[in-house]
Amino acid sequence: MKPLRPSERRALWGLAAFVLGTLMVVGVWQPARQNLAQATLRVEQQLELANRLAQAQPVRQTGPQQPLAPFISESAQRANLELQQLDIAGPMLNVAVAGDALAVLAWLQGLEAAGAHLHSLALQPKGALLQARAGVTNRPDR
Known part of the structure; x- marks a missing residue:
């Protein structure tokens, strides 16, 4: 096997950097964004529920209408x-x-x-x- 020329070596390093960058985006950045979106949605739902509970009026119960x-x-x-x-x-x-x-x-x-x-x-x-x-x-x- 003969040694790689400098241009081939640079091309391989560039390819390795591209593959590593792609793996980082797919494996780390996208799942983190999805988790953030899901967490934001859950927080909004919890806030909406808390607001609805705060505005709820108690129901006055008088008991069954018969003995x-x-x-x-x-x-x-x-x-x-x-x-x-x-x-x-x-x-x-x-x-x-x-x-x-x-x-x-x-x-x-x-x-x-x-x-x-x-x-x-x-x-x-x-x-x-x-x-x-x-x-x-x-x-x-x-």
Whole structure:
């Protein structure tokens, strides 16, 4: 193999510099710009959410429109849940239901949406079912 002429050597160095520059742009600069764009978008979304939360007005809930015990019993039956306990303890009802986990959680969310207030809540898996025990009232603590 014979040695390279100076012009060939310069051409190889130029080619190496071009390849290195291309790799830097593709491997470092472009991913950094994409990460910056994604981070900027996430920050804007978080700021928009924070502004919406700051402007949100609390909803005044008055409680279910019917007495609490029949409301709980009927709503549990509509949700295909097994009502295991419904005891009156002063102004609070102690309730225990069991059923499909998603159905139990949706039922609890529905109770709160209707204005019932959960003072205590314990969730426990029972095989394929989820059991929920809760202390429920018609009004918030004051």
